[in-house]
Amino acid sequence: MSLAYLLDTSVVSVPISKRPSSRVLDRLSASSGRCAISSHVWHELVYGVHLLPRGKRRDALEAYLVEVVRVSFPILPYGDAAAAWHGEQRARQQRAGKPAPFVDGEIAAVAHTNTLTLATLNPRHFRPFQHLKVEDWSEAG
Numbered sequence: 001m002s003l004a005y006l007l008d009t010s011v012v013s014v015p016i017s018k019r020p021s022s023r024v025l026d027r028l029s030a031s032s033g034r035c036a037i038s039s040h041v042w043h044e045l046v047y048g049v050h051l052l053p054r055g056k057r058r059d060a061l062e063a064y065l066v067e068v069v070r071v072s073f074p075i076l077p078y079g080d081a082a083a084a085w086h087g088e089q090r091a092r093q094q095r096a097g098k099p100a101p102f103v104d105g106e107i108a109a110v111a112h113t114n115t116l117t118l119a120t121l122n123p124r125h126f127r128p129f130q131h132l133k134v135e136d137w138s139e140a141g
Contacts, residue, residue, distance in 0.1 A: 006032040006111040007073065009044045009122035011137055012037060015066045024121070025139045035119070036074040038110040040103055045069065082109035093128050100128040108132050 014024040028035070047112055052058040078086075086109035093099045101109075108129040111118040117133040118126055126134045 001009075001033045001115055003036050003074070005031055005036070005119045005135075006107070006114065006116040007035050007037050007041065008107055008118060008120040008122070008125075009041045011119050012041060012045060012069060012073070014121075015068070016061060018082070021138065023139075024137050026027070027119070031119075032072075036076050036114075036116065037069070039075055039077050040110070042069075042075050043063040051107050053125070068102065076110050076114055078110055079104050081115070082106070082133045085109045085112055089129050092130070098128055101125065 011024060011028070014020050030100065049058060049061045049065060049128050052061065086105045089108070090099065090102075091106060104125045108118060108126055110116075111134050112129070119135050119137045120126060121136070121138045123136040125135050126132060
């Protein structure tokens with residue numbers, strides 16, 4: 001089965017949230033084996049866990065990252081093709097006076113250059129990027 005989706009941090013965080021969305025859980029289950037994350041999403045997840053004080057919540061999140069995320073989703077790098085696409089998009093956005101957050105651009109670039117649909121709960125974060133396939137997994141799909 002080939003990859004179809006690049007998940008952003010908002011989607012990957014749902015299963016371990018205090019009130020996980022059944023809609024997103026269903027989408028993850030239906031897409032099993034067809035999803036990846038970018039190295040930027042992995043960074044955001046690890047960073048977020050390491051900001052937490054030691055305790056049950058941090059232990060549970062660390063276990064989720066190692067035992068679920070790391071083994072379930074390939075981690076795709078930000079390479080030269082992604083950097084070039086991202087640079088073009090940033091320049092266009094800057095000229096239009098509407099720059100997007102840098103890390104969102106990196107994630108978008110990994111999705112675009114790997115011909116993947118970006119799955120997110122925050123589609124507005126990715127609207128500034130042209131030629132990017134985005135799905136809002138908070139909506140019925």
